[in-house]
Amino acid sequence: MLRVKAGDPQAFTEIFHEFQPGVMNYVYRLSGGNGALAEDIAQQVFLNFWLHRNEYDLEKPLTPLLLTMARNAWVNAAKRESLRKSPPPLESIRAAEQQVDRQLEHRELETAVEKALASLDEPVREVFVLSRYHGLKYSQIAEMLGISIKTVEARLSRGLQDLERHLKDFL
Amino acid sequence: MLNKVKCEEVDALTTRAISGNATAQDEESLREHLSLCTACAQRDARIRKLWNLMGELPPVTLSLEKARTTLSRVSPQALPRRRGLWAVGAAAAAMLVVTSVILLTLPSSQNPAPPTGAVTPAPAGEPQKAEVVQIDETEKTRVDQILTDATPEPQPVQVAPERREPAPDVVKPAPEPKPEPVPAVAQKPPAPADKTAPLASETKPEPAKAPDAAPEPARPTLPTVAVLDRVEGAVLLVASDARVAAKSGQEIAWEQGVEVVGLGSQAVVEYVDGTRLALGADTQVLQLTERKAGTGKRVHMSRGVLAAQVAKQPATETMVFTTPHAEARIMGTRFTLSVTGTTTRIDVKEGRVRFVRKDDGAAVEVGPNQYAVSGKGIALAPKTVAGPRVALKEQFERPNLKWGPGWVQGTDAGSGLRFANENGALSLRVPQKPASQPAPAEARSKGLVDVSRKLVSKGDWVRSIWIETKQTFALSNEAPLRIRARLWQSHSDDKRISWVALNRTVAGQSLLLERRGSLLQLWAEGNNAPLWQKEVPATQEWETLELWVTKDQLAVRRNDLTLHVGAFPFGGKSKAVQISLGGSANLELPQEEEARFDDVEAAWLSRADFEDVIK
Numbered sequence: 001m002l003r004v005k006a007g008d009p010q011a012f013t014e015i016f017h018e019f020q021p022g023v024m025n026y027v028y029r030l031s032g033g034n035g036a037l038a039e040d041i042a043q044q045v046f047l048n049f050w051l052h053r054n055e056y057d058l059e060k061p062l063t064p065l066l067l068t069m070a071r072n073a074w075v076n077a078a079k080r081e082s083l084r085k086s087p088p089p090l091e092s093i094r095a096a097e098q099q100v101d102r103q104l105e106h107r108e109l110e111t112a113v114e115k116a117l118a119s120l121d122e123p124v125r126e127v128f129v130l131s132r133y134h135g136l137k138y139s140q141i142a143e144m145l146g147i148s149i150k151t152v153e154a155r156l157s158r159g160l161q162d163l164e165r166h167l168k169d170f171l
Numbered sequence: 172m173l174n175k176v177k178c179e180e181v182d183a184l185t186t187r188a189i190s191g192n193a194t195a196q197d198e199e200s201l202r203e204h205l206s207l208c209t210a211c212a213q214r215d216a217r218i219r220k221l222w223n224l225m226g227e228l229p230p231v232t233l234s235l236e237k238a239r240t241t242l243s244r245v246s247p248q249a250l251p252r253r254r255g256l257w258a259v260g261a262a263a264a265a266m267l268v269v270t271s272v273i274l275l276t277l278p279s280s281q282n283p284a285p286p287t288g289a290v291t292p293a294p295a296g297e298p299q300k301a302e303v304v305q306i307d308e309t310e311k312t313r314v315d316q317i318l319t320d321a322t323p324e325p326q327p328v329q330v331a332p333e334r335r336e337p338a339p340d341v342v343k344p345a346p347e348p349k350p351e352p353v354p355a356v357a358q359k360p361p362a363p364a365d366k367t368a369p370l371a372s373e374t375k376p377e378p379a380k381a382p383d384a385a386p387e388p389a390r391p392t393l394p395t396v397a398v399l400d401r402v403e404g405a406v407l408l409v410a411s412d413a414r415v416a417a418k419s420g421q422e423i424a425w426e427q428g429v430e431v432v433g434l435g436s437q438a439v440v441e442y443v444d445g446t447r448l449a450l451g452a453d454t455q456v457l458q459l460t461e462r463k464a465g466t467g468k469r470v471h472m473s474r475g476v477l478a479a480q481v482a483k484q485p486a487t488e489t490m491v492f493t494t495p496h497a498e499a500r501i502m503g504t505r506f507t508l509s510v511t512g513t514t515t516r517i518d519v520k521e522g523r524v525r526f527v528r529k530d531d532g533a534a535v536e537v538g539p540n541q542y543a544v545s546g547k548g549i550a551l552a553p554k555t556v557a558g559p560r561v562a563l564k565e566q567f568e569r570p571n572l573k574w575g576p577g578w579v580q581g582t583d584a585g586s587g588l589r590f591a592n593e594n595g596a597l598s599l600r601v602p603q604k605p606a607s608q609p610a611p612a613e614a615r616s617k618g619l620v621d622v623s624r625k626l627v628s629k630g631d632w633v634r635s636i637w638i639e640t641k642q643t644f645a646l647s648n649e650a651p652l653r654i655r656a657r658l659w660q661s662h663s664d665d666k667r668i669s670w671v672a673l674n675r676t677v678a679g680q681s682l683l684l685e686r687r688g689s690l691l692q693l694w695a696e697g698n699n700a701p702l703w704q705k706e707v708p709a710t711q712e713w714e715t716l717e718l719w720v721t722k723d724q725l726a727v728r729r730n731d732l733t734l735h736v737g738a739f740p741f742g743g744k745s746k747a748v749q750i751s752l753g754g755s756a757n758l759e760l761p762q763e764e765e766a767r768f769d770d771v772e773a774a775w776l777s778r779a780d781f782e783d784v785i786k
Contacts, residue, residue, distance in 0.1 A: 012242075013242060014548060016238075016241065016242060017550055018548075018550045018551075020238070021550065021552055042241075043240070043241045046241055047241065047244060061531060063533070109224075109227050110227055110228065113224065113225060113227045113228055114228060116225075117225070117228070128225075131190045132190070132222070132225055132226075133228075135191065135532065135533060135534040137191065137192055138187075138190075138192045153183060153186070153187075156186055156190065157182055157183060157186055160182075160186060160218060160221060160222075163221060163225065164217070164218075164221055167221065167224060170224060171217055171220055171221060171224070
């Protein structure tokens, strides 16, 4: 962390590589599958983090910080483009190398899961994603989203209920 | 006294439990209720299944271009070069500051250096060999083999001498001095059923033992947790105050550990419920279980390699493996854990494992055929274990020349050449003369450029037939593309060629691997002579030809032998290739001829595979 404060680019590279998948996945899930937006936001988040690094309390875990930044960026972007009304069609981002075999590696389950996740109401999906894929505790989620722990719990339960309906064929 | 939990509250409790938000009280209350209420127990299991299922998501990551631009805006030098950064990271081990780390007391003197700056490359799912983990891949395989060699039906453990004998595929390196209280182990040939033999000369403070009795080093009152099996080489039972040589059939009690010493040694630990752990060379497993009953087995592994086959555990009794760097929560799976001084790697064969990094509590789910590494500075993300990603596989088994929508077929009008679908192969029939005299101009179909024509100055190849993929296959240096086909010729005739080509219809980018009579040749557009050729007769016999291509290199192999390695001439231009195969012939041939193709395949392999091939 000292190196981060000092502005060591190597430190940035490490942080980037470590947290980038998490941020990407988060925005991707948040937006219901908008790959291009996820990329843009992820890039924005890391650059902003770097530019303002001295303003953050770097002793605390980075994940909630970066995800909060990502979330704010998403909210702004979505507001501007009214993306929140209906989730865009699911895309899948892969590295260029993998794009070509998308049709061949079609997995029924993956698609069903992706669809089920995208179908959740946004506030519910948000909480679910943070808990399931980023391992954040209720208190961390509550702090990040500015809601109560009870609300977090309720949304998570609701998320599981909705997902269960969608994926009952696989259960 | 526990609070009585009502059924309506179970959902919330289960949710807390699976999301890592349950207190000890919660867990107890839940467990108690579930043991009494079948309906809730089913509901609980269903929710857990759903939770696991939600892990079946393709991971998504920044495209390489985006990653590059982001990094370059911070520092022009900080580019995601993969190999380069690995090297830098390892060398920079001593320079970094970090978060708390659990240090090991290991004989292999790891200086407690802070995390390395190792970084992982961008594309998700890309196979990465173990640059960081120093555990031998072969050791992992061996240990897993120990597990598979004798995986009996789960049954109550008996202290029975007559277990199925292993057929160990143990490697026999020279014995190594160990910096430990245990003396060096002499290697033995695979031990037969006799259990006393391997131990006789190996450990020191040994009272004479009766063949089947378990020695008791001060644990007479503690219950048995598991039993040792298939012990070979030096294996010790470790208690708080003593280390004693152990053998197959010996019982292991609470809080005893097992230590396998020396290369070629091994042991299997089998629990009452059938869960089995195979321990490999220089492996230490302490604290085989926890004190309290009903809270799930806990195994702490401080170093070495362990393969596990975990029987289905009760929902509230997840089995937990801990290492100095990570924690893995298991619910009925098969996996391998490899622990070095600085990292822990888990490879999951079956089932799913929740793998938690101890440093910061970050967790991922690792699924079948995936692995993850926990270590300082290493991104914690499940990656798919390397294996060829097959993108195209054609065996010509469909009748009536139906290759499916992925292929385009073409031929020069009036050429007389035709395909037939016989005996599971693509047969190319070349009559002696064309059906009519094709004028070179009209022989070209619809604006597609047939490069093979351009390549040979004489322009004799007026008759061609081919099939070509519609799909393109991307080229990359990290995942070389291997195109493979089997070929057969009825005659050796230099007036006819059979070929496998890349981008044959893309101007300026075609590459052809041709068999012309007894010659194999590699032609690239824009050259008047082949890039490479070799005299390799092959008449009336099947040969397997392979063309390996990365962004800037290529290799030609025949029947599993590399014949040529060179630069891919269109490195800058070609980002992806279409694959075609077919044949071309002169105006007239001495006789009717036939060529056959079969088992056409295109797959991406790993960089390591390519490097093996071009050595």
